[in-house]
Amino acid sequence: MPDPLDLGLVTSVDARGVWVDVGPDRLFCSVRGRFYETPGDQRRPIAPGDRVRVLRTSAGEGAVEEILPRRTKLSRPAGHTGRQEQVIAANVDQMAIVAATAKPRLRPGLVDRLIVAAVTQGIEPFVVLNKIDLGISGEVEEVRGVFASLGYAVILTSAVERIGIAVLAARLAGRITVFAGHSGVGKSSLLNAIDPGFDLRTGAVSDATSRGRHVTTRASLLRLPGDAYAVDTPGVRAFGLWDLGPGDLQAFFSEFPPLAERCRFRDCRHDREPACAVRAAAEAGEVSPRRYASYLRILASLTEAAGD
Ligand code: GDP
Numbered sequence: 169m170p171d172p173l174d175l176g177l178v179t180s181v182d183a184r185g186v187w188v189d190v191g192p193d194r195l196f197c198s199v200r201g202r203f204y205e206t207p208g209d210q211r212r213p214i215a216p217g218d219r220v221r222v223l224r225t226s227a228g229e230g231a232v233e234e235i236l237p238r239r240t241k242l243s244r245p246a247g248h249t250g251r252q253e254q255v256i257a258a259n260v261d262q263m264a265i266v267a268a269t270a271k272p273r274l275r276p277g278l279v280d281r282l283i284v285a286a287v288t289q290g291i292e293p294f295v296v297l298n299k300i301d302l303g304i305s306g307e308v309e310e311v312r313g314v315f316a317s318l319g320y321a322v323i324l325t326s327a328v329e330r331i332g333i334a335v336l337a338a339r340l341a342g343r344i345t346v347f348a349g350h351s352g353v354g355k356s357s358l359l360n361a362i363d364p365g366f367d368l369r370t371g372a373v374s375d376a377t378s379r380g381r382h383v384t385t386r387a388s389l390l391r392l393p394g395d396a397y398a399v400d401t402p403g404v405r406a407f408g409l410w411d412l413g414p415g416d417l418q419a420f421f422s423e424f425p426p427l428a429e430r431c432r433f434r435d436c437r438h439d440r441e442p443a444c445a446v447r448a449a450a451e452a453g454e455v456s457p458r459r460y461a462s463y464l465r466i467l468a469s470l471t472e473a474a475g476d
C-alpha cells in the first residue's frame with residue numbers, strides 16, 4: 169500500500185496553520201495543538217524549515233501528521249525572562265553573511281560575530297561582499313583574504329551590475345540559507361537579482377491557493393529557483409550569542425585553538441593573561457590583528473552578559 173502521507177517543507181507559520189511546500193505545490197495545512205507547543209519546558213513549536221509529513225485533505229489543503237527530527241535550529245531568546253527560546257527557522261543549512269564593500273562602510277567585526285553565531289548553531293557560514301561595482305579597496309581585499317584563509321567561502325557580488333549572482337545562486341541551490349547582515353548592505357537586492365519575480369519588501373509569500381495574503385508572525389522561507397530557500401532576514405539582533413559562555417568563544421575563532429596549546433594557562437582566554445600565544449601571534453601578525461581585536465570585543469560582551 170502506498171504511503172498516504174507526502175513529505176513537505178514548512179515555509180511559514182501562523183496561528184491558523186502552516187504553509188507547506190510539497191514538490192511544486194504549496195498547501196495550507198492544519199496543525200494539531202501539540203505541534204505548536206508541548207507541555208513542560210521543552211517547547212517545540214513548529215517552525216519554518218521543519219520537514220513534515222502531511223495528509224492531503226482537499227485541493228490546496230492538508231494536515232500535518234508528523235514533524236521530522238530537526239538537524240539545526242536558528243533560535244533567539246523569547247519570553248519575559250529571555251530564557252525561553254523562539255525557533256526562527258529549523259534545518260537552516262547555511263548563513264550568507266552579507267556585507268557591503270562600501271556604502272555602508274565595511275564592518276568586518278560583524279562578520280566575525282555572525283560566523284560565531286552561525287557555527288554555534290550548527291549552520292555553515294559563508295561571506296558575501298556586495299556592491300563591488302563601487303570598487304574594491306585594499307581593506308576589502310585584506311578582509312577577503314583573511315576569511316578565505318580561514319576556509320570560509322567568500323563571494324564578491326554586485327546586485328546592480330549582476331556580478332557574482334550566478335555563483336551565489338549555485339551556492340543556494342538545494343539548501344536553506346539565512347541571510348544576515350546590516351540593513352542597507354543589499355540582501356533584498358541580491359535575492360531580487362536571483363529571482364526578479366519575488367517581492368521581498370512586502371514579506372508576503374505568493375499564494376497559489378487564492379486565500380489572499382496572510383500576515384506572517386515570524387520568519388518565512390522564500391522559495392528561489394533551483395530548489396533553494398532563503399529565510400527572510402529577521403534582523404541582525406536575532407543572531408545573538410545568547411547561549412555562549414566567554415570560555416567557549418575561542419573555539420569558534422578557528423585559528424586560535426591550535427595556538428592556544430602554547431598558552432601558559434590551560435584555561436587562557438587570550439585576553440590579558442601572561443604568556444598568551446594567541447596574543448603573541450596577533451602582535452606578530454601571524455593571526456589577523458583585526459580578528460584578534462574582534463575576538464576581544466565579543467569576549468567582553470559575553471563576560472558582561474555572564475556577569476563575571
Ligand atoms: P538590505 O537592507 O540589506 O536588504 O539592502 P537593500 O537590498 O535594500 O539595498 C540597500 C541599498 O543598496 C539600495 O539602495 C540598493 O539599491 C543598494 N544596493 C544594493 N546592492 C547594491 C550593489 O550591488 N551596488 C550598489 N551600488 N548598490 C546596491
Ligand code: ZN
Nearest residue numbers: 431436438444
Ligand atoms: Zn592565550
